[in-house]
Amino acid sequence: MNRGIAIGLTAYVLWGLSPIFWRLGQGSSVDILTFRVLSTFLLLAAIQIVRDRATAARAALAVPGVKRAMLVSAVLLSSNWLGFIWAVNSDRVLEASLGYFLNPLVSVVLGVTVLGEHLRRGQWVAIVIAAAGVAWLSVDLGSLPWISLFLAVTFALYGLIRKTAPVESLDGLSIEVAVMVPIGIVAMVVLTAGGDGVHAVDGVPGWIWVAGAGLMTSTPLLLFAFAARQIPLWTVGVLQYITPTLQFLLGVLAYDEDWSGGQVAGYSIIWFGLIVFAAEGVARVRRMRGSEATEPAI
Numbered sequence: 001m002n003r004g005i006a007i008g009l010t011a012y013v014l015w016g017l018s019p020i021f022w023r024l025g026q027g028s029s030v031d032i033l034t035f036r037v038l039s040t041f042l043l044l045a046a047i048q049i050v051r052d053r054a055t056a057a058r059a060a061l062a063v064p065g066v067k068r069a070m071l072v073s074a075v076l077l078s079s080n081w082l083g084f085i086w087a088v089n090s091d092r093v094l095e096a097s098l099g100y101f102l103n104p105l106v107s108v109v110l111g112v113t114v115l116g117e118h119l120r121r122g123q124w125v126a127i128v129i130a131a132a133g134v135a136w137l138s139v140d141l142g143s144l145p146w147i148s149l150f151l152a153v154t155f156a157l158y159g160l161i162r163k164t165a166p167v168e169s170l171d172g173l174s175i176e177v178a179v180m181v182p183i184g185i186v187a188m189v190v191l192t193a194g195g196d197g198v199h200a201v202d203g204v205p206g207w208i209w210v211a212g213a214g215l216m217t218s219t220p221l222l223l224f225a226f227a228a229r230q231i232p233l234w235t236v237g238v239l240q241y242i243t244p245t246l247q248f249l250l251g252v253l254a255y256d257e258d259w260s261g262g263q264v265a266g267y268s269i270i271w272f273g274l275i276v277f278a279a280e281g282v283a284r285v286r287r288m289r290g291s292e293a294t295e296p297a298i
Contacts (some may be wrong), residue, residue, distance in 0.1 A: 004230025008239050011223035014216070016246025019088045019096070020254075021216050024209055027200030029086040031191055032213075035201075036081060037177060037184040039214035044174045047218070053171055060167045061175065069165040070172065074179035076158040080151060087147050093251035094259070098137075098267070099151030100244040101274060105130050106156035108277075114160060122280030129273030133266050140262030169225045173218075238278055 025032035048054065061067055087096040105127050111117040119127075138144045162172060191197030201207055248267075251257040 002231065004227045005239070007223050008227030008231060009242065011220040011227060012239050012242040013246065014220040014223070016243040017250070018216060018220075019093050019247055019250050021209075021212070022085050022088045025085070025089070025213070026202055026206050026209070027191075027196050029082060029089060030187065031196050031200050032085050032089070033078065033082045034184045034187045034191065034197070035210045036085075036213045036217060037078070037180045038188065039210055039212075040217040041177045041181050041184075041214075043214035043218050044170070044177055047170070048174050051170075053174075056168070057171045057175060060171055063166055066165055066167060069161050070167070070175045071179060073158055073161040073165065073172070074176040076154050076161065077176055078180050080154040080158060083147060083150050083154065087151070091255060091257055092147055093247055093255055094257050094263075095145055095148045096151060097244040097247035097251060098145060098148040098270070100155070100247065101241070101270060102130065102134070102148060102152040103155050103159075104240065105273070105277065106152045107159055110156055110160050120280065120284070122276060122283075126273045126277035126280065129276060130270050133269030133271075133273060136269055137263065137266035140260070140266055170222065173221060238282070241274065241278070 022032065025035070027035075048057070061070070084096055084099075087093065087099075108117075108119065108123055109127065112119055134145065134149075162169075165172065167175065188197045192199055201210060252259050
């Protein structure tokens with residue numbers, strides 16, 4: 001197996017199995033998010049010191065508009081983390097997985113509406129099919145799958161901001177987490193005063209989990225950043241579906257979440273749309289490669 005693919009696969013598997021880790025967290029969803037932010041900040045700060053990236057981070061922040069972009073992306077990322085943690089610990093892993101299945105399609109829609117990109121026919125077909133699946137699920141559930149849509153939209157918006165902000169991946173995450181830290185410290189003080197926060201951590205195993213929160217957040221991201229430079233973008237696009245697939249399987253097989261006939265139909269429609277979306281992308285890459293191979297040498 002290609003080394004880049006193996007590393008990318010590892011990143012997506014870690015993300016896919018992450019509900020197991022976040023369900024072990026102690027306290028409320030806000031407690032868990034706060035521990036995640038503070039632990040991740042300490043780990044990333046250590047990595048950045050070793051890499052001697054402080055100058056590069058300051059240079060990136062000096063670019064006009066970057067500070068505002070990083071503030072917005074920090075709000076979106078922390079909101080997405082909180083929504084995911086809440087879903088995982090509220091027995092809604094299936095709904096969380098649906099959000100990350102939908103995320104690539106939402107990103108495409110944002111590309112059209114915000115960046116002025118043009119959709120190909122196959123992409124339009126995929127989006128219409130997926131929208132029909134969401135409508136089916138909404139009718140079956142009696143309401144919109146709001147947590148799924150929240151996760152899909154916040155992460156797609158986050159991706160849009162990061163796409164347009166000229167900041168390296170790890171530097172950007174370090175800045176975003178640093179933005180979250182002051183709020184995290186205040187939240188920890190308030191929660192602890194109310195009997196949660198630090199008081200929610202039960203002994204040595206709890207503190208080991210807190211330390212691991214930074215690793216669980218940073219490790220797959222570092223692996224992904226490396227893999228993305230080694231393998232084609234279309235391969236990354238196909239691999240990304242491993243994460244929600246594993247989350248879906250955890251919800252059904254490990255956590256015994258409700259899986260009724262109506263949901264089977266709704267998810268199946270959405271998956272069909274995703275298959276159309278992925279197949280169209282792969283076919284386009286192959287056509288482009290074929291046309292390049294047949295061009296006459298100059």
